[in-house]
Every structure is written in C-alpha cells, then in structure tokens.
Amino acid sequence: MSKWSARRKRFRELLAGGECLNPGSVFDPMSARIAEHVGYEFGMFAGSTASMTVLGAPDHIVLTLSEFAAQCQRINRAFWLPLMVDADHGYGNALNVMRTVEELEIAGVSGMSIEDTDLPPPFGLAGGQRLLSREEGIGKMKAAVAARVDPELVIAGRTSAVAIAGVEETIARVTAYQDCGVDAIFLVGLKTREELDAIAPHVKLPLVLGATPDAIDDKGYLTERGVRIALQGHHPIRAAQQAIYATMRAMRDGTHPRDLEGLPSSDLMRVVLAEDDYDGWMKDYL
Secondary structure, eight states, rough: OHHHHHHHHHHHHHHHHSBBBEEOOSSSSHHHHHHHHHTOOOOEEHHHHIIIIIIIISEEEEEEEHHHHHHHHHHHOOSSSOOEEEETTOOHHHHHHHHHHHHHHHHHHHHHEOOOOOOOOOOTTTTTOBBOOHHHHHHHHHHHHHHOOOOOOEEEEEOHHHTTTOOHHHHHHHHHHHHHOSSSEOOOOOOOOOHHHHGGGGOOOOOOOOOOOOOOOOHHHHTTTEEEEEOOOOHHHHHHHHHHHHHHHHHHOOOOOOGOOOOOOHHHHHTTTTTHHHHHHHHHHH
16 A cells, blocks of 8 residues: 555545544645644645745635645655645636546645635636536536546545525535545535534535634534534644744844744754654665
8 A cells, every 4th residue: 555545544534533623734844744743633735825835826726736736745745644635626627627636646635625616716706706507516526536546535525505505505516416426525605503504414424614613613513513624724824924024024123033032943943854854864875
C-alpha cells in the first residue's frame, strides 16, 4: 500500500468513526507541520486559502488547477496527515472534473469536494450564487467517482443548495449525489438546526459542514446528526498575515529585532522546518 493510500484509508476511518472532528486549516508546508504537531487528525486546504497563499487574491475562482494541485503536493510532502481539499467546481465541466480528480490524486490528497455551484460566477451575477442544474451536478459527481484510480480516495459531493434554493432542493440533490457513488455529503450554507434536522435523515453518508454557526455549533448534536467533519473557518492564514504585518510595522517604525514580540522559539522552528529529519539525512547520506 502506498503512503497516499494509507493516508486515505486513515481518512476513511475518521469519516466512519463516531465523532465529529474539526480539521486543521493548512495552507503551506509549514502550517501543515504545525497542524500535525499540535495534534489534528487531518488537514483541510480550501480554495479560498489557496487563492490567498498562491496569488494573494480573494476567492473569486481565479486560481488554476495546476496552481492548486502544486500547492497540495507541497503540503502533502511536508506532513503525514490525510489532507482534504476543496476542489471547487472541478475547474470546469464534467470532463474538467475528471482531470481535477486525476491531478489531485497524483498530488496525494486523501479527499476532495466537488460542488454544484455555477463557478466562476457568470456575467451579471457578481457577488451572487447560482446552482448548476441538478442534472449537471449529477454528471459532475459521476465523473469524479469514475476518474479516481485509488478506491480509497474520498469524493465528497458538495452543495450550497440550502442557502440558494432551500431545504427540499437540498434533499433532492443529496439523494441524487449519494446514488452517484460519492463517499460523503458536504453541505454549505446551513444556518439553523431545523434545516439540518430536515436534511440529515435523508443522508446515508458521512456529513461534512462548511461552517458551524452558533445555532448548530455543538459537537454532540452534530455527531448525532451524522456530521463527521465540521469546518471552523480558515483563521490560521489570517492570523499569520496579522503577525507578519505587526512585525513589519514594528520594524519599519524603528523597533529593534531583539525587541520584537511574538517570534517563534527555536524549538518551534525545528518543527516547522523538519530540522530533525534533515539533520538525520545529512548524517546518513552526506
């Protein structure tokens, strides 16, 4: 079994477990190592954080598949945790979805979501959202499942229908996507317990939530409803930007480097840079 398949098997075991978990939001090799070091079971790499990291751009779907896959590979080679990623709309139609699955599988991801939102936003819909037809969504889910080579790779069917078209359409899409052979259902836009209570009985697969508003942010409740992954936003990258800004601002304003606050310890930097591994390799091979 390859190291990628082993990670994917672990990810499937987490999805099949009896607990709702929060992933570590990662965006580069160093953040991935920190997530592993502090004890997260798996990492999550979102399209929004990818756009920030790679392009310094907002989440307007301007990142390319090649750029996204390359960053996924950098993250995966830096740590040993399973990595779930947000593959957005699969970067095009159903054929593009197949190419997306191929590239991300090669990059070592353990799971990915494919969504049924019409992306990039079409002309005249700036700032808004529109769903693909249910039929096109089904085509994308079938294409994603068909494209994977490693059967351990997790495909999550993602929909924002609850926020755009309501509960009944969400149930219809969830039911259809399950029949396509996806491994999990990823819901975005839930706001109330009533919505989740109405949808959950129709979901036969592990549930992933893209956000947990205060009204539903209770792990016991989420676990009972079949939720196995609940995202908490992507705050680490935002915190990192604030730390960089504060450091540069202080130095520009005259603070001496020895007086800077919030710098990492040498022990933390050894973790972030995997220095123990590199020291061992240099000893053994150089």
